[in-house]
Amino acid sequence: MNFNFIDGGVCAPKGFRASGTYCGIKKPNIANLNPDIKHKNDICLYVSDVVCNAAAVYTQNKVKGAPILVTKANLAKSGNKAIAVIANSKNANTCNADGVEKANRMCELVANELNVPKEQVIVASTGVIGQVLPIEPIERAVPILAKELCYNKNLEAATAIMTTDTVKKEYAVEFQIDGKICRIGGMAKGSGMIHPNMATTLNFITTDCAISSELLQKALSEIVKVTYNCLSIDGDTSTNDMVCLMANGLAFNEEITAEGEDFEIFKAALYEVMANLTRMLAKDGEGATKLLECIVSGAEDKDTAITVAKSVVCSSLFKAAMFGEDANWGRVLCAIGYADAEFDINKVDVDLKSENGVVAVCRNGSGVDFSEEKASEVLSSDEIQILVELHSGENQATAWGCDLTYDYVKINGDYRT
């Protein structure tokens, strides 16, 4: 299926307004007091014109950010209905004794301002773990955010959730269901501490397609497995991972309430948005200079393909070799070999590929002669594909990652200060 890319991110679907601003969540310093200095947004709000069916997946880390706990509780209370999302960067509100209280307060502020039920507000935070969240700047920001809500301020919101991200991540597509034009849009943040497990770094998705909460959750859980959960920047599963998906039905298609053709189209469109956001997250991994895409085919089952593909993009040694543009394919074989899956290593073929061509480096688990010159040319690209053929079935999966660079170390050697 092909989908048309459209502008607008989370505001691409009908009836979603967004806003973002700077409120000074990080300890204010003198520079912050100078009104001439333009600060990066650190808080955003987005709101649907009507109540939405909502679905979400959360981090599997035992340490869960307070916003995760509060969002989960709210959606349970509201019966998976939501109307607004508030999210901040610069502080994860995690491992704080008063975290839940503060996250609840954020929902309350939005609920009061918009006159909506508190349990229909989703809250998310990202940033440093273990520093008390200052609530005063947020109390000042919420009325401003509410006043500035607009059908085209998706960019204000997308920049507010950025931490070490160097580019904002938005994607949206258009498709038809039941003769009606529907849209799915999303924004994501994330650059480090990325190794999603059942969820990922903050991802917010909106749609105007009418679909039941149950199928919305089913679609989200299925697509997360083959997109965000196949992404690794550094093997660290964050405490604040969350994807939330809200459907307001304003496309006025007949509500999807059963599996079938319409549900398949919806899932394919959702995959398009989430896979593209995943690619953007990988390419903007902390310090990354190259996007790595490992495509495993010929697997006996889907899970084997996923496990092998993830093992390759998670290997620090292979990631460092890619930074050095060194065709050290032995490290690919090594990573395939320690993947927790069953297959015959002696049947494995590996090719390295990019816009500059393709080079075969391994056949039947053993090295083959190849031109180092050609390999260097292939690896000089900033998007590298590692093609792994297991020759033991029909299943395929892709995992996304990035190279390991000096800048990853630099960024993370001194993140707090």
Next chain:
Amino acid sequence: MNFNFIDGGVCAPKGFRASGTYCGIKKPNIANLNPDIKHKNDICLYVSDVVCNAAAVYTQNKVKGAPILVTKANLAKSGNKAIAVIANSKNANTCNADGVEKANRMCELVANELNVPKEQVIVASTGVIGQVLPIEPIERAVPILAKELCYNKNLEAATAIMTTDTVKKEYAVEFQIDGKICRIGGMAKGSGMIHPNMATTLNFITTDCAISSELLQKALSEIVKVTYNCLSIDGDTSTNDMVCLMANGLAFNEEITAEGEDFEIFKAALYEVMANLTRMLAKDGEGATKLLECIVSGAEDKDTAITVAKSVVCSSLFKAAMFGEDANWGRVLCAIGYADAEFDINKVDVDLKSENGVVAVCRNGSGVDFSEEKASEVLSSDEIQILVELHSGENQATAWGCDLTYDYVKINGDYRT
């Protein structure tokens, strides 16, 4: 129990002779032809005066180096008896179509030269994966190695197995069993591709204690679990990991054939040697500037303690923070949180400790105020301990690792050339 450290590495126990030399396994270049240039040893041999009981553990990577396959087959044929070990660096003899043939040839060369059964020869290789091993230099080297065997050439052997290692790793202790003085000695290599799973990078251990093969294997498997398997440099499990332990009985104690006090002393001495080698491996991790030791206590069971400790030393984010001497303890909590083990995260305490003092950073899963100045002082040491108290039992474990640095990326960005 306290043990006396003694010199001599693998030659510390009675009746073990060793030798090492340079034979030019890596493609010779012009410099190699100049006899005035002193090259690092790339091949070694060590031999017991009498046949030994032998035990070994091997990598769990599906891709197994040919030497692993051949050693396994030899020990099966010989009934776990061994007399000699040959090992080379610069080429792992892995993922080569003719790998097994070459590894067998290495054993044959040693067997012919020493006039011993081929199946009593253990073979090991380390270095680049997927490049054909040149056998000619080894054919030239074996007679030289045999002629130079000496009771004090442990250093010649220990340097021959180094790859990106910056220091040689040897350790030996002396202890008494049955009124007789016994010794255990060992040497290890390894710097990158270290995340042992049931075994580790190349480790060779010798003892003159008399002990049955069965108990030798039992002791080795138990101690590997709490030493080498609690070590991670970069999360990559090598294809050529092996620990082999040979006991020649020349201390003339009554052979240990049953569990009991003598066996416990033997295991404690073995732990002493293997834990010290593990520490050395961690401290010399590729590019490392700091040794990280995570000590988890208060766990419900030993496996929980091990899993949590390993998760902390494996976290790229925490490792980078340690390089930057940044007391970002939230990353410790995050890594504890995604460890695959059951415990109450809200009871967890964390302290950071070094020769410069100790600083409490987390109590009951939440941050506590601490002096950043004091934390910086603690973290300025080159050996950092991360103390994690789970408050849910009596078990303890230690895991070893190192910081993630610019030099790790540099070393691995271009390893082959």
